[in-house]
Amino acid sequence: MNMNVLWNISYGVYVISSMDGDRPTGCIANSVMQVTAEPATIAISISHDNFTNECIKKENKFAISILLETTDPSVIGTFGFKSGRDTNKFDGVAYEMKENLPVLKDSRGYIICKVIDKMETETHTVFLGEVIDGDVFNESGQVMTYAYYHKVIKGKSPKNAPTYMPDRNDEDKKQVAEKSKYVCQICGYIYEGETLPPDFKCPICGQGVEKFVKL
Amino acid sequence: MNMNVLWNISYGVYVISSMDGDRPTGCIANSVMQVTAEPATIAISISHDNFTNECIKKENKFAISILLETTDPSVIGTFGFKSGRDTNKFDGVAYEMKENLPVLKDSRGYIICKVIDKMETETHTVFLGEVIDGDVFNESGQVMTYAYYHKVIKGKSPKNAPTYMPDRNDEDKKQVAEKSKYVCQICGYIYEGETLPPDFKCPICGQGVEKFVKL
Numbered sequence: 001m002n003m004n005v006l007w008n009i010s011y012g013v014y015v016i017s018s019m020d021g022d023r024p025t026g027c028i029a030n031s032v033m034q035v036t037a038e039p040a041t042i043a044i045s046i047s048h049d050n051f052t053n054e055c056i057k058k059e060n061k062f063a064i065s066i067l068l069e070t071t072d073p074s075v076i077g078t079f080g081f082k083s084g085r086d087t088n089k090f091d092g093v094a095y096e097m098k099e100n101l102p103v104l105k106d107s108r109g110y111i112i113c114k115v116i117d118k119m120e121t122e123t124h125t126v127f128l129g130e131v132i133d134g135d136v137f138n139e140s141g142q143v144m145t146y147a148y149y150h151k152v153i154k155g156k157s158p159k160n161a162p163t164y165m166p167d168r169n170d171e172d173k174k175q176v177a178e179k180s181k182y183v184c185q186i187c188g189y190i191y192e193g194e195t196l197p198p199d200f201k202c203p204i205c206g207q208g209v210e211k212f213v214k215l
Numbered sequence: 216m217n218m219n220v221l222w223n224i225s226y227g228v229y230v231i232s233s234m235d236g237d238r239p240t241g242c243i244a245n246s247v248m249q250v251t252a253e254p255a256t257i258a259i260s261i262s263h264d265n266f267t268n269e270c271i272k273k274e275n276k277f278a279i280s281i282l283l284e285t286t287d288p289s290v291i292g293t294f295g296f297k298s299g300r301d302t303n304k305f306d307g308v309a310y311e312m313k314e315n316l317p318v319l320k321d322s323r324g325y326i327i328c329k330v331i332d333k334m335e336t337e338t339h340t341v342f343l344g345e346v347i348d349g350d351v352f353n354e355s356g357q358v359m360t361y362a363y364y365h366k367v368i369k370g371k372s373p374k375n376a377p378t379y380m381p382d383r384n385d386e387d388k389k390q391v392a393e394k395s396k397y398v399c400q401i402c403g404y405i406y407e408g409e410t411l412p413p414d415f416k417c418p419i420c421g422q423g424v425e426k427f428v429k430l
Contacts, residue, residue: 002351004351005350008323033226033246033247034221117336143225163252
């Protein structure tokens with residue numbers, strides 16, 4: 001069995017959001033797919049370890065913001081590599097409330113779903129949501145695919161991602177190691193350049209140079 | 216609510232296959248996503264109207280063949296626009312048996328899943344499968360994305376697809392109408408050219424010129 005074949009499934013990159021009481025929160029996901037056309041329903045897979053999972057279970061609804069290639073990469077750093085338990089992820093982020101859920105303006109648009117069913121696995125919940133609202137914010141630009149995130153942004157998979165594979169991250173690291181120099185120990189972002197400027201901040205997770213080590 | 220936002224979810228294009236007794240069969244799907252990493256599980260959405268749905272329920276397993284941009288488009292015509300009830304879809308197609316299921320050679324590779332759970336909706340079944348085998352057949356070339364299928368091949372969504380929207384198909388038709396001439400009434404493929412050669416066969420579904428009408 002060659003598990004690498006799993007890397008060839010295509011995905012987008014999304015922020016899945018909900019509410020923790022009055023506090024908006026969310027996380028990055030790639031496992032999002034439409035399940036039925038009429039009525040429109042969507043399935044998402046969210047780790048039990050993601051704070052957003054328990055918030056969706058309480059609220060019984062979730063929002064999907066569809067990221068663009070041009071979406072500020074710090075969105076992935078904040079929503080993918082920090083926890084909503086101790087971070088107000090929407091602070092400093094442009095968002096609107098739709099059906100009482102927060103959605104990102106810096107995206108293609110949003111979809112709001114009411115949870116109508118769920119399936120539990122050992123590590124993740126598959127939520128089935130019926131679409132109750134949705135709109136396009138930005139017509140132009142390409143939606144961000146997971147392949148683009150890995151190849152162009154050189155982003156990594158958070159440990160909670162359904163598609164997380166330590167080997168894949170290691171392989172990415174190896175591929176760029178020949179010409180690259182510094183790797184962020186928080187999110188795996190690799191800075192390519194002879195020197196790392198002292199005021200450099202990781203474009204993915206916002207960490208400073210002290211979190212980078214030379215390869 | 217602007218349902219067009221749903222067109223911005225990213226997918227690949229796959230053949231989902233199983234067995235009808237001794238007879239291999241399958242259909243095209245785009246709604247495929249990994250749900251958990253350890254153990255690796257995958258969810259797929261298959262219409263109740265697809266013959267493959269009942270075959271998966273009997274066999275309790277399914278195979279996923281990951282299509283490439285270079286995969287012969289007739290694969291989509293056969294597996295997407297004909298029914299396995301009255302067609303031996305694997306006739307004339309290069310395939311191998313893996314874990315007693317048929318997988319296409321003209322693909323990136325395959326994943327075999329044992330069904331461990333399912334969720335019913337009004338029109339589709341979401342099968343949750345645990346990965347029991349998988350391998351890469353062809354390392355080179357790009358996997359086919361659903362966006363590529365729509366934009367480059369100008370393919371349509373079969374009526375059973377979770378992502379089927381009559382408007383989207385109509386819009387595609389409108390977009391190419393200015394420079395195009397003939398549309399296949401079976402699968403929606405559009406032939407661009409001043410005349411349609413009398414021996415022309417639709418590259419998607421294999422129909423002859425009698426199924427084409429001038430736009």
